[in-house]
Amino acid sequence: MSDRPTVIAIFGVTGDLARRKLIPSLYSNFIKGRTPERLRIVGVGRREWTDATLIDHAHQSLRNHAAAIYAERAWDRFRPMLSYSKVNLPQPETYRTLKGDLDALDNGCSNRLYYLSIAPEFYQDVICNLGALGMARENGGAANPSWRRIVIEKPFGYNMETAQSLNQVVHSVFKESQVYRIDHYLGKETAQNILFMRFANTIFEPVWNRSHISNVQVTVAETVDVGTRAGYYDRSGVMRDMVQNHLLQLLSLIAMEPPSAFDADALRNEKVKVLQAARAVRLENTVRGQYDGYRRADGVAPDSITPTFSALKLFIDNWRWKDIPFYLRSGKAMRQKTTQVNIQFKRPPNSIFELTETGDHSRNMLSICIQPDEGIHLTIEAKIPDRQIAKSVDMELHYDNAFKAEDLPDAYERLILDAINGDAALFIRGDEIESAWKIVDPIIEGWASDPSAPPMQRYAKGSWGPAAADELLEREEHIWRLSCLHQG
Numbered sequence: 001m002s003d004r005p006t007v008i009a010i011f012g013v014t015g016d017l018a019r020r021k022l023i024p025s026l027y028s029n030f031i032k033g034r035t036p037e038r039l040r041i042v043g044v045g046r047r048e049w050t051d052a053t054l055i056d057h058a059h060q061s062l063r064n065h066a067a068a069i070y071a072e073r074a075w076d077r078f079r080p081m082l083s084y085s086k087v088n089l090p091q092p093e094t095y096r097t098l099k100g101d102l103d104a105l106d107n108g109c110s111n112r113l114y115y116l117s118i119a120p121e122f123y124q125d126v127i128c129n130l131g132a133l134g135m136a137r138e139n140g141g142a143a144n145p146s147w148r149r150i151v152i153e154k155p156f157g158y159n160m161e162t163a164q165s166l167n168q169v170v171h172s173v174f175k176e177s178q179v180y181r182i183d184h185y186l187g188k189e190t191a192q193n194i195l196f197m198r199f200a201n202t203i204f205e206p207v208w209n210r211s212h213i214s215n216v217q218v219t220v221a222e223t224v225d226v227g228t229r230a231g232y233y234d235r236s237g238v239m240r241d242m243v244q245n246h247l248l249q250l251l252s253l254i255a256m257e258p259p260s261a262f263d264a265d266a267l268r269n270e271k272v273k274v275l276q277a278a279r280a281v282r283l284e285n286t287v288r289g290q291y292d293g294y295r296r297a298d299g300v301a302p303d304s305i306t307p308t309f310s311a312l313k314l315f316i317d318n319w320r321w322k323d324i325p326f327y328l329r330s331g332k333a334m335r336q337k338t339t340q341v342n343i344q345f346k347r348p349p350n351s352i353f354e355l356t357e358t359g360d361h362s363r364n365m366l367s368i369c370i371q372p373d374e375g376i377h378l379t380i381e382a383k384i385p386d387r388q389i390a391k392s393v394d395m396e397l398h399y400d401n402a403f404k405a406e407d408l409p410d411a412y413e414r415l416i417l418d419a420i421n422g423d424a425a426l427f428i429r430g431d432e433i434e435s436a437w438k439i440v441d442p443i444i445e446g447w448a449s450d451p452s453a454p455p456m457q458r459y460a461k462g463s464w465g466p467a468a469a470d471e472l473l474e475r476e477e478h479i480w481r482l483s484c485l486h487q488g
């Protein structure tokens with residue numbers, strides 16, 4: 001690791017993400033000895049804060065969101081790293097102060113990570129203003145160059161067109177290799193484990209294709225409703241908020257070809273190929289839903305047609321997956337919080353045993369339990385002792401048993417560290433973002449303007465979504481299956 005100081009400038013430090021995730025993640029990496037030795041964290045915001053206000057804020061954030069790892073002595077070493085710089089994001093002249101503040105820390109020779117944890121409408125201003133003052137320029141000799149990187153939170157664009165123009169703005173200032181677009185799902189241990197499971201083992205690859213797999217299901221269900229986020233959510237809806245990013249990322253990890261190496265280029269080349277091979281989704285293969293009471297939430301338009309639930313059937317037109325349905329569903333206000341991928345295998349070609357379960361319930365299924373109760377389950381048919389009948393049983397791996405000693409780090413902990421270390425493997429490349437928008441844009445547009453689009457369905461809070469989502473699978477004689485659930 002270079003001995004230059006590293007400065008992390010968090011734009012939007014007064015916001016929710018910084019308080020709940022970024023400050024605790026930096027602190028956790030710090031106490032694990034993973035941060036660079038000479039680290040400075042500069043909070044950037046519009047408020048009239050001082051260094052002392054930021055330090056208080058960070059202290060509170062750790063007490064509330066990192067209580068289990070908070071320790072006075074570590075805090076005493078952490079807090080001198082913190083300072084505050086006031087910037088009015090759209091105003092170019094205020095960046096001179098920021099530049100002055102950052103240069104004062106290191107004579108301008110540090111490594112710098114700019115973290116944009118701000119409303120997306122300010123991304124362009126910040127990027128252009130950093131560019132105008134040469135703050136994206138990397139320098140130093142070839143032997144020990146200093147780097148400049150930028151982390152950009154989701155949403156990256158509102159649709160394909162805005163994502164493309166944001167990419168252009170970004171690339172007018174930063175090279176792609178300096179850009180780290182976040183999808184926090186890729187920082188989740190169990191999402192990363194999809195790659196390990198597939199490519200550190202030999203037993204799955206031979207069956208990981210259309211000859212053996214009947215269908216793949218990705219469920220991302222949340223129990224929370226729109227809460228206090230209506231201002232943002234009512235403009236976005238589930239397709240932009242969850243499907244364009246988190247669900248399509250999970251899908252690409254499941255469906256990608258084996259990369260030749262575990263590095264950013266090799267990995268992302270394969271992921272983007274999956275997205276590019278997705279067949280245009282027909283509207284009849286989509287379901288949209290809104291939970292009862294959504295329109296009464298504070299900040300939601302009384303006639304809002306924003307979906308809080310969606311289910312899709314999608315196909316990937318390549319040799320591995322041709323004509324195998326990938327079902328994706330996600331919703332708010334659902335019965336249980338669970339993110340899981342269920343890979344359903346085909347039935348034995350000739351059944352010689354009596355089964356206690358029938359239909360899809362008797363299929364072998366590999367379940368990747370992303371959260372909570374992280375793990376992997378394999379459903380197999382087994383002989384019931386003393387009877388000539390088979391019953392479906394689960395072989396289960398639970399992280400809290402298998403890795404007792406290890407804490408599961410927060411996704412942000414991994415991602416911030418990777419950005420500091422220059423490993424972009426778990427970040428989204430510009431072409432990937434655009435390919436994902438290309439899949440969801442026509443659905444969102446079709447729902448808004450095509451009279452033949454399936455109508456909005458209502459669903460009860462605390463359910464698994466509208467019945468139409470079940471019917472979508474029934475057409476192919478499939479059913480949504482769930483494993484990984486807390487019983488009761």
Ligand code: BG6
Pocket residue numbers: 154222241242339
């Ligand atoms: C965010 C969405 O990206 O992911 C939220 O904006 C959603 O609406 C959240 O609640 C879910 O993340 P997690 O990690 O709780 O599954």
